[in-house]
Structures are given as structure tokens and as C-alpha cells.
Amino acid sequence: QSVKPKGVSYEEPLFSRAGRSGLGKSTLINTLFKANISRRTSSKKGQEASEFVPYVVPKTTEVKSISHVIEEKGTRLRLTVTDTPGFGDQECMFPCSWLPILEYINEQYEKYLSEEQSVTRKKHIPDTRVHCCLYFVPPSGHSLTPLDVEFMKRLDKCVNIVPVIAKADTLTIEERNNFKQKAKDLARNGICVYPVQEFEDDPEETILNNKIRAAIPFAVVGSDKQHTVNGRTVFGRQTQWGLVEVENRM
Secondary structure (H helix, E strand, O other): OOOOOOOEEEEEEEEEEEEEOOHHHHHHHHHHHOOOOOOOEEEOOOOOOEEOOOOOOOOOOEEEEEEEEEEEOOOOEEEEEEOOOOOOOHHHHHHHOHHHHHHHHHHHHHEEEEEEEOOOOOOOOOOOOEEEEEEOOOOOOOOOOOOHHHHHHHOOOEEEEEEEOOOOOOOOOHHHHHHHHHOOHHHHHHOOOOOOOOOOOOHHHHHHHHHOOOOOEEOOOOOOEEEEEOOOOEEEEOOEEEEEEOOOOO
């Protein structure tokens, strides 16, 4: 965005968030973009979002999306987030819980390609392709579950996957580090996560990407509540032990 002219609206990117319910997916998305993107009930495949209603665990995995315009320093960005309610919440669904998500992602690629190859091609083609999938891993302290492994193996060929340990503040530092080490062995399971190793990377980019890869899976804490600490305003989660600053790497 830094090299684009101000005052111009751009689309998209499109993020997907996947993981069991109760892992703070909506809160983390709001934290990342400092906006209430995920507070309304998502709509199925791009339909207009409705007012908030109590969450009910679906019997099958659904794919819903919601869009929000973010503006910063004169630059507008339309962010679309897809949600996957029902994923992983029904253990009996394990053999096919990822299929609706995989089908949705592939449908968007086919739709975009069809528009590009159309004889009456539009001047601006809406890009509904999913560019990144944040996969939320429960903070169990144990290794990845079979569902975690199978989901990432199935989808890493069609979307950039970024695994994150949800609600990492529920783990001690030792538990967090041990869990990260166990979850790091993604390559052994044939899983490729973002950023992908590229031979054409320049030296500076290679160093940066190596640091990012070393930190995967990211241990994250989400909160859209503001607090004042030593005269500065921070986003954080207040507990009986103190304040967890979500942007504090320590």
C-alpha cells in the first residue's frame, strides 16, 4: 500500500479463517486490522451480513463471508474474511469436514479464471480468490491433531496457510515453547506453510522469511479492548494476574 496513490479504493485481499469454535478467531481478525470486521454474523458465500444472533454449532461445515472497508492514511482497502462455522466441532465429520472449504476455494479460482478468459471481459474483475488462510490450532499443549494435519495437507496446494496457536496466553512460556517445537514438524507431514521457500528470494528477503518461518506456528492473543499503560494506549486482555498486551512480543 505504501507505493499506491492516496484516496484510491482497492480490492481485496481475501482471508479465510479456519479452526474450531471458541478459539477467538473473530477477535484476532479484529485485532489485526483494528476494526470490527467479524462482529456481525457472516453471510453464506458473499451474501449480505445480518444482525448478530447466538452461535449454534452447524451439523456440517459451512463457508460464510463478510466484507469491511478499512481506511488508513487516505488508502482504502476492502477486506473480505471467510469463516468456516462447524469445522472441527463435530468429531464424526472428520473425514469430510474440510471438503466445503476446499470446494469454495477452488470455486473462486475457477470463477476468476472464467472471467479473465471471457470474450466480454470486464474492465475490473472482482477478485474473490482466497489469498491466505489463518488456521487456528487449539492451545492444548500437545502436538497437532489428525484433523489439523489433514486439513493443512489438503489445502496447502491451493492457498497460503499460516498456522497460529490460539489464545496462547493460556499456556505457560515453557508449554508454549514445547508446543511450538512439536507443531514445527510440519514438513514431516508433507505440509507447506507460508512463506514458501523461494530460490529467487534476494538476500534481505531470505533473511526476513527465515525469521518468519522460525516463528511458525505463531503464538497469538487477540483483544479489541484498549487499556492505558504508563501513559500509552494499548490493546490487551485483562486477567486477574495482569494485562496481556496483544502486540507485545515478549
